[in-house]
Amino acid sequence: MYTDWSVQATVSWLLSESFGSKNVSIVAEEDIQKLCKADAAGLLATVSNTVNECLAEAPRFGLKGPNISLGTSEVLEAISRCNSTGGPTGRFWTLDPVDGTLGFVRGDQYAVALALIEDGQVVLGVLGCPNYPMRKEWLSYHHRYHRIISKLTPPTSESWDKGCVIYARRGSGEALMQPLPHVNQKLVWPNSVRPVQVSSIDNPSLATFCEPVEKANSSHSFTAGVAHSMGLRKQPLRVYSMVKYAAIARGDAEIFMKFARAGYKEKIWDHAAGVVIIQEAGGVVSDARGRPLDFSKGIYLEGLDRGIIACAGPKLHDKIISAVDASWDSSSL
Known part of the structure; x- marks a missing residue:
């Protein structure tokens, strides 16, 4: 699925811009072998277009995008950094670009999962959950059912909002959630961040x-x-x-x-x-x-x-x- 390569390239490029490409090593599922084949020109073009569309949105999230669109060689270079095999020493990222492929295809729950591992310890975790409803009651419903019901009843921002990023740093003692903005909605970062906690239920x-x-x-x-x-x-x-x-x-x-x-x-x-x-x-x-x-x-x-x-x-x-x-x-x- 071209989406996996697109997410890997986007995340790899953004990490490299922040930390320098020589300092970024990523464990991820997809490599560039299939994209480098002679008959994959159309697939590579689709991936490149998707990556550039995503990076054009970077300023909305407080990030700097490329000055000009990335070419296919730059997209391949970004994906090629996703070839780490992990291990007990050093620093590397681990990325699941589309965790829950069936959920993604069906318009249901899926996640983009990124973690930083240092000397075998997970020190940072980020989960992007685009379809996660802000009201937990909707979590057990299929996303398509959510869409149908939302059209039949008057929507309110609290009732129908969905999508969030949840993240935590080891030793910080807190996990934080940032709701995702709607299309054309201005993102307020980090003013809309709030802490999340596990349930107190033990029965x-x-x-x-x-x-x-x-x-x-x-x-x-x-x-x-x-x-x-x-x-x-x-x-x-x-x-x-x-x-x-x-x-x-x-x-x-x-x-x-x-x-x-x-x-x-x-x-x-x-x-x-x-x-x-x-x-x-x-x-x-x-x-x-x-x-x-x-x-x-x-x-x-x-x-x-x-x-x-x-x-x-x-x-x-x-x-x-x-x-x-x-x-x-x-x-x-």
Whole structure:
């Protein structure tokens, strides 16, 4: 999908302008091999046009765009910086340009996820969630349904606003949210930034839990068993992408559980940004044994035990770990 390359090129160019191209190393999913093929001229042109359209908007967000439009060679150069393999030392960024491809295609939830990792530790996380509703009640509805209903009832800015960027720096003790401006709306940055915090709910019967929409790489049945054994009564909130991490950080949900099927390896760009955001918002993230996630082993979360648990606080976290322990031996994962 050309969008992935477009986002990678845009983010890479902006980071390079801020820090210098020699200082920017990015772990990301897409490389330039396909774009360099002889029959990819049309695709490369589409990517380049999209990148230039995005960068033309940079001043609205307090950033400086290019003086003239980028050529295809400059776009390829920006994408080529996305070839880091990570590791335990040094500084690199990790980027998921379109996390939740199906959500993006369907007009539902998706995220652009960027994190900075230094010596194996995530030190900065940014989640751009363009379709995230400001009213959490809408999170469980499909975006197309939201559009239909909004046309049938009088819209108010508070009711129908959507889109935000959530970010956090390790050790800051806070996670912050910036609502996205509507088209033609002047952005007020950082005056409209506000802190977000995890929910105070620690009673499982009142908690909302998230799980992936897709069943291909996660076990809904095991998650349902854990949920039942620990007393979760609400239906799971199935949301595409790292928006699940954003929902917990904002206090719109309390628990995210993912138990991968045998053979599936989690990639660092699918979790890094969300982990530090939840932690700085007051939550807890670990593998399903209770250990911290390890981002120092390359592009995969090597050594991940059983699955991933993210939640609003230590009481819920301990209950989930106990429920997983009690159920694991009888599972087929």
